[in-house]
Amino acid sequence: MTALFGGIEAGGTKFVCAVGTGPDNIRAETRFPTTTPKESIGRAIEFFRKQDEITAVGIASFGPIDPDPTSATFGHITSTPKPGWANIDLAGAIQRALGVPVGFDTDVNGSALGEWRWGAAQGLDNFIYLTIGTGVGGGGMVNGRLMHGLIHPEMGHIPLPHREGDGYNGRCPYHSDCLEGMASGPAIGERWGKPAQELPPDHPAWELEAHYLAIALHSFICALSPQRIIMGGGVMEQFHLFPLIRQKVQKRLNGYIHSPAILQEIDNYIMPPALGNMAGICGAIELARRATSR
Numbered sequence: 001m002t003a004l005f006g007g008i009e010a011g012g013t014k015f016v017c018a019v020g021t022g023p024d025n026i027r028a029e030t031r032f033p034t035t036t037p038k039e040s041i042g043r044a045i046e047f048f049r050k051q052d053e054i055t056a057v058g059i060a061s062f063g064p065i066d067p068d069p070t071s072a073t074f075g076h077i078t079s080t081p082k083p084g085w086a087n088i089d090l091a092g093a094i095q096r097a098l099g100v101p102v103g104f105d106t107d108v109n110g111s112a113l114g115e116w117r118w119g120a121a122q123g124l125d126n127f128i129y130l131t132i133g134t135g136v137g138g139g140g141m142v143n144g145r146l147m148h149g150l151i152h153p154e155m156g157h158i159p160l161p162h163r164e165g166d167g168y169n170g171r172c173p174y175h176s177d178c179l180e181g182m183a184s185g186p187a188i189g190e191r192w193g194k195p196a197q198e199l200p201p202d203h204p205a206w207e208l209e210a211h212y213l214a215i216a217l218h219s220f221i222c223a224l225s226p227q228r229i230i231m232g233g234g235v236m237e238q239f240h241l242f243p244l245i246r247q248k249v250q251k252r253l254n255g256y257i258h259s260p261a262i263l264q265e266i267d268n269y270i271m272p273p274a275l276g277n278m279a280g281i282c283g284a285i286e287l288a289r290r291a292t293s294r
């Protein structure tokens with residue numbers, strides 16, 4: 001009998017829970033809105049108790065989180081501005097209720113891991129996964145290991161030069177006009193007075209969005225030298241953003257980074273997740289598998 005794993009993609013908007021072994025074998029799945037920790041974690045536990053026995057659970061969570069297994073607050077959501085969710089022991093609650101090992105990482109490292117195992121990052125040791133959604137976040141691998149560090153990267157909160165004539169102040173509660181403050185889905189909505197998904201493809205919003213994302217990618221490429229950049233999240237459902245971003249990145253780098261990946265094959269360098277919106281939940285399942293072999 002092959003071992004079954006549980007995965008939780010804990011988002012600020014919704015929770016996705018699944019049981020299976022990978023993208024081709026999801027035995028059961030449920031999704032529900034993220035409400036209070038008690039209710040949301042309770043629903044996840046209830047779901048797993050009704051399924052066939054699982055060997056471990058992996059959690060890919062919104063954050064900031066503590067992903068350091070040697071820390072006293074490992075498994076906690078830490079300083080999040082999301083009401084009610086600061087200092088919540090998410091992994092501990094799941095571990096105590098289900099009695100199995102629990103893997104825990106950021107939502108973006110989860111998606112990165114899913115893409116590494118089954119998707120667009122297979123065989124790569126250095127790559128990044130960015131999500132442009134309610135927030136902006138980035139994770140990935142350096143030298144074959146998921147990126148951690150002091151805490152974990154916060155690529156959505158890098159500073160960004162304002163484009164001349166852009167009067168929007170940004171909406172990050174900590175930095176106003178960081179990348180997330182300027183380019184998240186809600187920032188697009190607030191700036192243009194309409195939800196991002198309702199803006200037509202020829203709206204000036206998208207050229208400006210691509211401009212800010214290309215600046216961020218310029219920084220990430222120079223700082224981390226990723227072999228590929230995978231971009232997901234609701235905003236990147238606007239697939240016409242991809243060619244705009246690729247063009248602007250090439251233009252900004254100006255031939256400096258001497259790699260065919262950027263100079264000639266940028267369509268395969270900056271790309272959407274191969275697993276689509278399944279990257280996160282599949283990565284959570286892979287986190288569970290890793291937790292059993294730790």
Ligand code: ADP
Binds near residue numbers: 133
């Ligand atoms: P979350 O980040 O909460 O997990 P999403 O990645 O779906 O969820 O991001 C939601 C944000 O993305 C919202 O701000 C929404 O306006 C925006 N969004 C969702 N779908 C689209 C779309 N098709 N086109 C543009 N923006 C979208």
Ligand code: ZN
Binds near residue numbers: 157158172
């Ligand atoms: Zn910020």
